[in-house]
Amino acid sequence: MILACIFEFIIILCGIYERHWFGRHGGGYVKFLPFGLVMKFNKTHGADEADIIAFVRKNTAIPVPRVLLQTRGFGRAYFLMKRVDGxxxxxxxxxxxxxxxxxxxxxxxxxxxxxxxxxxxxxxxxxxxxxxxxxxxxxxxxxxxxxxxxxxxxxxxxxxxxxxxxxxxxxxxxxxxxxxxxxxxxxxxxxxxxxxxxxxxxxxxxxxxxxxxxxxxxxxxxxxxxxxxxxxxxxxxxxxxxxxxxxxxxxxxxxxxxxxxxxxx
Missing domain, CATH: 3.90.1200.10 (Aminoglycoside phosphotransferase (APH), C-terminal lobe)
Incomplete structure (x- = not known):
């Protein structure tokens, strides 16, 4: 829950200082952060996208983003990943x-x-x-x-x-x-x-x-x-x-x- 609170704080903070700060991507919302990081969140429904990415990474050689952190809370699933250059x-x-x-x-x-x-x-x-x-x-x-x-x-x-x-x-x-x-x-x-x-x-x-x-x-x-x-x-x-x-x-x-x-x- 602590990690979920941190993600929510980032959402609130960016919402105060940036207008329309989240871009819609697929069924989730994405924000490009400093240091080559990307934050994404969506409603908690179905399997967590971070878990799906981990499953694909583990079982195939398909290039996918690298997930660094993930959590659930406040009715949302959040994860932080490295931005893919390209x-x-x-x-x-x-x-x-x-x-x-x-x-x-x-x-x-x-x-x-x-x-x-x-x-x-x-x-x-x-x-x-x-x-x-x-x-x-x-x-x-x-x-x-x-x-x-x-x-x-x-x-x-x-x-x-x-x-x-x-x-x-x-x-x-x-x-x-x-x-x-x-x-x-x-x-x-x-x-x-x-x-x-x-x-x-x-x-x-x-x-x-x-x-x-x-x-x-x-x-x-x-x-x-x-x-x-x-x-x-x-x-x-x-x-x-x-x-x-x-x-x-x-x-x-x-x-x-x-x-x-x-x-x-």
Missing amino acids: EALNSVWHKLDPDQKASVVPQLRLCVEQLRALQPPSSGTVCGLSNAALVDSRISSSPVGPFRNEHDFNDHLIKAASIYVDGTLLRDVRARMHDSHRIVFTHGDLAPRNIIVRRDKVAAIIDWEGAGWYPEHWELVKALYNPMMRDDESWNTAIREILPRGYEKDCEVDRQLSDRMVGAF
Whole structure:
């Protein structure tokens, strides 16, 4: 609790002396501090992002931020990490030449392969780290799950869409959903803004709050969900090379729901 009080004091102090001092990033709030430090906090829901980062760091070679301190208190989860030197990929992608872009793609593909190689904690369960609830803006503004299997997960997607989508279409969409995908560890927001690069080298993947055990097509669903770089054909091509193929029909089915829900939350 003492550490939580210290974090809250920093929040209050910066709020007094700085206007709009926190930048929104993913589901949390971020502040860049002196000495190359970054503070982030969010509501205590699902697994702590710091725990997810530690899990990925321990079990893969994926570059992630280094967490220095973490705690919970006052209904929030806080952590302090070292800032990663580099730039967000969305700010430099258009500056990279074809060879540099071609260099980034296999690095990210290897990261995804490592995530998918992680052994799930229980067979078929769709959940956050350590069986926590899922935090996913595509589904809900609040945590959901965990779900016993993909069938229950898909049922919830239909339920979440029911106030926006006609019942006849919902039944058609549900009939075309598959309930037998592999369940794999998924970043959940593999967007260029969450990829830090130094020239054509991937320095870190950040914003792991929404990561968890999802059906194998979900990474592509989320990568294409209301993307900031929708009109950049080179990135749309790249993300399909980064992620395994064979999920286009799954994404088309999901868009029957998500296109009617964008902005709902």
